[in-house]
Amino acid sequence: MSAEPILRTSKITKGFFGVQVLKGIDFEVCPGEIMGLVGENGAGKSTLMKIITGLYTNDGGEIIFKGAPVFFSDPGKARDIGISIIHQEFNLFSNLSVAENIFLDRKEFRNRLGQVNWKKMNEEARKVLSELGASFDVTMPVRMLSVREQQLVEIAKAVSTNAQVLIMDEPSAALPDNEVQNMFDVVRMLKQKGVAIIYISHRMGEIEQICDRVTVLRDGINVDVLDMKTRKIDDVIAQMVGREIKDYYPHTSREPGDEILKVEEMSGDGLKNISFTVNRKEVVGLYGLAGAGSTEVAEMIMGLRLMPSGTVLMNGEPVKKNAIEASMAAGIGYVPPDRRQEGIVVNMPIADNIIMANLPKYIKKGLLDFKKIAASTAEHIKELALKCNGADQTVLSLSGGNQQKVVLSKWLDRNPSMLILNEPTRGVDVGAKSEIYRLIDELANSGLAILLISSEVPEVLGISDRVLVMCRGRITGEYKNENLGQDVLLKAASGTTGGDGNE
Ligand SMILES: Nc1ncnc2c1ncn2[C@@H]1O[C@H](COP(=O)(O)OP(=O)(O)OP(=O)(O)O)[C@@H](O)[C@H]1O
């Protein structure tokens, strides 16, 4: 690229508690360029971005913006001069309005007495959103918006100050597959305007599709910058994990065992007559686009959502409705998609999170058996290759993908006989993803029944024995996973096949 970088870092170092995370990072991005930033979970991508925007302080090295060294004492200061960040986890205030969220800490809408000029602020918010192609009510509280709309608010907040550099830390992780393309339209528009974009993602398909160049971080060093005009995504992956991944989707061919879960005529809350079974020693993929209803199915099975009608049976016995304890006692485990909301308590240590759903196992004579806790936790950390400083580290300070592994460990610790995994690899790096797939395969081989809810077609096809497809609250297809094509699933998911899915 011939253009001059607008933002560059030189020899950035950073450690946490004596562990060196960044060991001298050189990084750059040019105006009108989309620079990908990839690396395994815990590689330091988010840390580098937090340093650039002044949320963390670097131990050594420099940040150079438009040719001059800069230092920001907080993200507000970075944004004021044109560097904005959309964090991995949204930072919106759910009870405040869209407009308030966009202009939260900005002074220009207040008079000398500190009173807010609401009319002007709402108008300005409308303007920023319409430039992004969005037109929803800016006076609405953010909690009423869909995830995509919330993300647009985040983007609006970031670009409302004339951002020249926009950092997007896994922007697609929270989005359903079918909405990623809409986000790309917004990203491309910003690129056209000359904004320099830093795009972090674990989805290699997205990196391939949108990035001009890609910087790879590994072991605290920037190992390569690949120009995507001439390089392939496989080169990126090989650089990232330091090896080629063979057998990315391990899938043992196995004979399923007896039926364990049976769902009969589950209806209500958008669902229409959902009936299916899952056997021991079987991975059943449940594929659907956003709003298809697969999460509702999982939550009703688990007793987390009121089931207006229908029956859930485990081993032929009806499970008490709407009671999570009953579902857990029947041997069902559930890994939810949004770990921040439902999976784990982020400010508690790894160990506490793992044992939380399974306390009785760790109580001996009325006291917690710390030895046993330490032993189990160590085993889980090893089993899932969880990258941490020890079982006492708080989950909050783990990288995104490693947080997901804690959620998985928590449920595996209960030795369930049936496990429902809802988007288990969201935000997980390619290397760790393949470890999770291997684990799922092994668990199924050992007799576990697994319902895998996923909106990623390659994943569903890669590891399922059987696939169910949902569309608008119905099951629109059921297939044995033998020579099954992507197109078949996509068709069934959009409701364009016959089946029983037509309204
Ligand atoms: N506040 C913190 N305290 C202690 N350790 C931290 C803190 N923030 C990050 N780390 C550690 O620094 C390392 C890098 O984390 P970072 O979040 O930057 O990774 P990442 O590349 O963004 O990973 P992911 O792809 O999973 O989001 C991790 O090992 C993490 O545990």
Ligand SMILES: [Mg+2]
């Ligand atoms: Mg991160």
